Structures are given as structure tokens and as C-alpha cells.
Amino acid sequence: MRYAPGLQLYLAQQKRRGLAWCETQIRVHKEDPLRIRERLGETSQQRPVGPLIWFHAGGESEAMALSELISRLMLERDDLNFLITTTRHIEKHQQEQILMGQALHQYAPCDTPQTVARFLDHWRPDMAIWVDRELHPALITCVFERQVPMVMIDARMSDEAQQKWRWRPGMARNLLRCFQHILAADGASARNFKRLGFPPENVEVTGFLQEGGAPLNCVQSERDDLAALLAARPVWLGVNVTAKELDVVVDAHRKVVRRSHRLLLLLNPTDLVDGPKIAEDLRADGWIVAVRSQEEEPDQETQIMICDTPGELGLWYHLSPVTFIGQTFYGDDPRNPHEAAALGSAILFGPNPARYRERFNRLEEAHAARRVSTPVKLAYELEHLLAPDKAAALATAAWEVSTAGADVTDRVSRLIFDTLDEVGV
Known part of the structure; x- marks a missing residue:
């Protein structure tokens, strides 16, 4: 040439x-x-x-x-x-x-x-x-x-x-x-x-x-048992939530639970060892809390379930039609959004998706995820997605983006x- x-x-x-x-x-x-x-x-x-x-x-x-x-x-x-x-x-x-x-x-x-x-x-x-x-x-x-x-x-x-x-x-x-x-x-x-x-x-x-790789696994029998315990309750997941984001997630839950009384928050902290201490603080604040690492199960009165055992994210994504990805408000190491998308969970994320910025942007452009610009707006978007048809539309689009590659x-x-x-x- x-x-x-x-x-x-x-x-x-x-x-x-x-x-x-x-x-x-x-x-x-x-x-x-x-x-x-x-x-x-x-x-x-x-x-x-x-x-x-x-x-x-x-x-x-x-x-x-x-x-x-x-x-x-x-x-x-x-x-x-x-x-x-x-x-x-x-x-x-x-x-x-x-x-x-x-x-x-x-x-x-x-x-x-x-x-x-x-x-x-x-x-x-x-x-x-x-x-x-x-x-x-x-x-x-x-x-x-x-x-x-x-x-x-x-x-x-x-x-x-x-x-x-x-x-x-x-x-x-x-x-x-x-x-x-x-x-x-x-x-x-x-x-x-x-x-x-x-x-x-x-x-x-x-x-x-x-970009997503294989979907995260879960034990099907545990998923079935937990799904039976939840008995069709509305559920959402906060995954990889930092200590600074804890108040953001819990405040959003508090606002939405006033109108959706049976709503259950599955809370996965960034540092799993902090699970029991987080539960203690939440109980002191009046919440009814179960802790996975202490082999506690969520009953119909449980408001927050602390998901603090390693290797179970696939289980929580399976159970949650809506997922908020932590470390997108405060932090710099969020989870890969395709983990949630591949398992049919609608995605909410904050203004700082860090190293996964391109993936979050692509999901947002495909109407497969929603960016929450401020902590105050998290409750609004969460309540909107609790309508089954809204969450299903977002989750379907997310799954299509995740698997099309x-x-x-x-x-x-x-x-x-x-x-x-x-x-x-």
C-alpha cells in the first residue's frame, strides 16, 4: 500500500x-x-x-x-x-x-x-x-x-x-x-x-x-422457599450499598412504604460483615429487620431483610423486580448492571456509574434502566416502578440489551x- x-x-x-x-x-x-x-x-x-x-x-x-x-x-x-x-x-x-x-x-x-x-x-x-x-x-x-x-x-x-x-x-x-x-x-x-x-x-x-457474561446462579430450592415466604409481596433490592448510601436507600423505602405497606427492602451492604450492626441500628430506628447471616427468614411483618451472606446475589436479583445499584451515588465501584439485567430485574442507578458508565448509559438509552439524579428522586422512581407493568417493561428491555450481545x-x-x-x- x-x-x-x-x-x-x-x-x-x-x-x-x-x-x-x-x-x-x-x-x-x-x-x-x-x-x-x-x-x-x-x-x-x-x-x-x-x-x-x-x-x-x-x-x-x-x-x-x-x-x-x-x-x-x-x-x-x-x-x-x-x-x-x-x-x-x-x-x-x-x-x-x-x-x-x-x-x-x-x-x-x-x-x-x-x-x-x-x-x-x-x-x-x-x-x-x-x-x-x-x-x-x-x-x-x-x-x-x-x-x-x-x-x-x-x-x-x-x-x-x-x-x-x-x-x-x-x-x-x-x-x-x-x-x-x-x-x-x-x-x-x-x-x-x-x-x-x-x-x-x-x-x-x-x-x-x-458484556454481562453468564447470569449469576442461585439455588432454585432456596429461591422457591423465599418466594413462598414473600407470598407475592412487592420487593426491591439495594445492592452493594455503601455506608453513605444507606440513609438514601432507607429514606426512599420509608417514603414508599407509607403507600405500599407490604413493601420489602432487600438490603445488600458493600461490607457484608457490617450486616448485623446495620440491622441493630435499623431496629433502633423502629424497623422490623431480618438478617440472612443469622439464618433469619422474612415473615409478613419484616420490612427490611439484610442480605449479608456471600455468593447469593443471584438469589436476590431473582427475587427482586427492581434493583438499585449502589456505589452510584457515593462510591466508585458499582456492580456490573448486566448482572441484574440478565436476571430480569429493572435497574435504578445514581449519577455516578463510574467504570460502568458506558453500560449504564446504554441501558438507559434503551429504556432499560433509569438514572436517579438526586437521592430525593429515588423514592419517586421506585414508586413508579412498583407498578408491575412498569417494572416488567424496564426489565424486559434490560434483559434484551444484556443478552443481545x-x-x-x-x-x-x-x-x-x-x-x-x-x-x-
Whole structure:
């Protein structure tokens, strides 16, 4: 491929800048000081033996969609190895949640030919899969020149981004044509990729990757026993509720229970060990409380059930037609909303969905979840959803969003295996 003048100029400029420029950029952006060498294309990690699939994601939000896909690929071929690179910093605990012991993580090399060459010399990927919304010219062209097959999945190109690339049409066309196939997340993105010069026959609208994973399990006999005890009472769940959010949730319950006297709150605190103390405080405040860890069952008089035993979230989601996701008012580590969505629970969440922002936004756009902008509005939205038809409509939409990505994951898996077959890996 003959590169456009703009791309040639960029690559020449980046080559002149070299390693010293990269080190300056790393210091300016205060990147992980313990892993700076990775941004220079170096690593202390050994390349695993066998085929290696490399996923390049921009940051946490893009990387989080990969765990279900990687699980699916591992089921088909247990000889495959996986590397995930990101350009943006990811905290260690978030890396563990994303990788789940299934892949290696490295920070992507700076976008210069020298650093990318170092990276590729070491890792020698058999296939590259682009999940980043940014196009890094040196990284893309170096992979292409080494004849590593490269596809773009979960691909998004907004109208605004397309307009920016429109001023460099030759450069955009060169970069996109380094990819063999693009699986676009939506029709607008597919249209914009075509406008920038990618062959229309190689663009496919698939939707978003599956993000929820398998639904959480529960013991069916326990679910049936508890459902019988509740005897069709209206129920809602506050999951992963922080100490600061406790008053928010309980105040909302107090307001709604005045008009819905049989309403039961299932309260799952962030720190499960705090369950008995929370129950003690609530009882002092006049509430009738049962505590799961103390083997107490909810009777018809129980107003709040403390759900403080580990490994039972699937049970509570199953029983609750409405779920408020904690740590979305105060905190920074909410539960994955697809856990509730996959089990048919309508979702309420606060204004700060943190690392799951994109997933919450997608559910909200699909009328599958409702954002509660202030604590005062939680009671209003809760009361609205207690009408069975309202909760059912929201829960159905949430389930559809949560599970629709399974077909996308299947399609991406087929594309990856077909590509590996073509190159004999």
C-alpha cells in the first residue's frame, strides 16, 4: 500500500522523535512508574508458547467487553493465548477484574515506529484485534507491514470523529485499509467508516459485544422457599450499598412504604460483615429487620431483610423486580448492571456509574434502566416502578440489551477462527 503524504509525514516525524520523546510524554502524563518500560516497547513478561491473539483496547471501558469473548474463544481452542494492551492507565484491581486470569495485560507502546517494533519483536502476535476508538498510525501501520491479520470489532466512529478525519482523508483511508474487516457497533459507525474510504463489503453492523457474561446462579430450592415466604409481596433490592448510601436507600423505602405497606427492602451492604450492626441500628430506628447471616427468614411483618451472606446475589436479583445499584451515588465501584439485567430485574442507578458508565448509559438509552439524579428522586422512581407493568417493561428491555450481545460474540468468534484458519494458525 502506498501511504498518503500526510501519513508518511506523521510516521517520519514520529521516527525522528524516538525514545526520548516517548519518555517525556510518559512523565508528563504521569503514567504508571513501575511499568514505564512497557510504553517503550519493552517488557519483563515472557511470550507464552503457542498462538497469541492480541487485543488492543484504549482503556478500561473497551477492555471490559473482552472477558466474555475470551472465555468463548478458550472454550473452542484451549491452545490459544491472549494479550490485552491499553493506552490508558488501569488500576491493578480493575485489571484483575477484566483479565480474570485469562489474559496478559501490557500498556501499549508509544506511537513511534521504534517502540512498536520492539513490542512486535517480542510478542509476535498471530492476530491483532482492535477495540480502541482511536487510530494510532504507527501502531496500525507497523502491524500491517508485518502482515499480521488485523480486524476491528465493537467498532465505533461518531459523526464528530468522522468530521475530524475528513480533513485527512488519505491518512484515514490508509489506516482503515490496514484492517481486513470491521464489525461496527451500530449503523452510524458503519456509515462513517465507509465515508472514510473503508470497502463497504468488509463492514458489517453487528451491535455491541456481550458484556454481562453468564447470569449469576442461585439455588432454585432456596429461591422457591423465599418466594413462598414473600407470598407475592412487592420487593426491591439495594445492592452493594455503601455506608453513605444507606440513609438514601432507607429514606426512599420509608417514603414508599407509607403507600405500599407490604413493601420489602432487600438490603445488600458493600461490607457484608457490617450486616448485623446495620440491622441493630435499623431496629433502633423502629424497623422490623431480618438478617440472612443469622439464618433469619422474612415473615409478613419484616420490612427490611439484610442480605449479608456471600455468593447469593443471584438469589436476590431473582427475587427482586427492581434493583438499585449502589456505589452510584457515593462510591466508585458499582456492580456490573448486566448482572441484574440478565436476571430480569429493572435497574435504578445514581449519577455516578463510574467504570460502568458506558453500560449504564446504554441501558438507559434503551429504556432499560433509569438514572436517579438526586437521592430525593429515588423514592419517586421506585414508586413508579412498583407498578408491575412498569417494572416488567424496564426489565424486559434490560434483559434484551444484556443478552443481545451473545450473537455478536458468536459472530466475532467465528471471524477470529476463520482468520486464524486462513493463516494456518
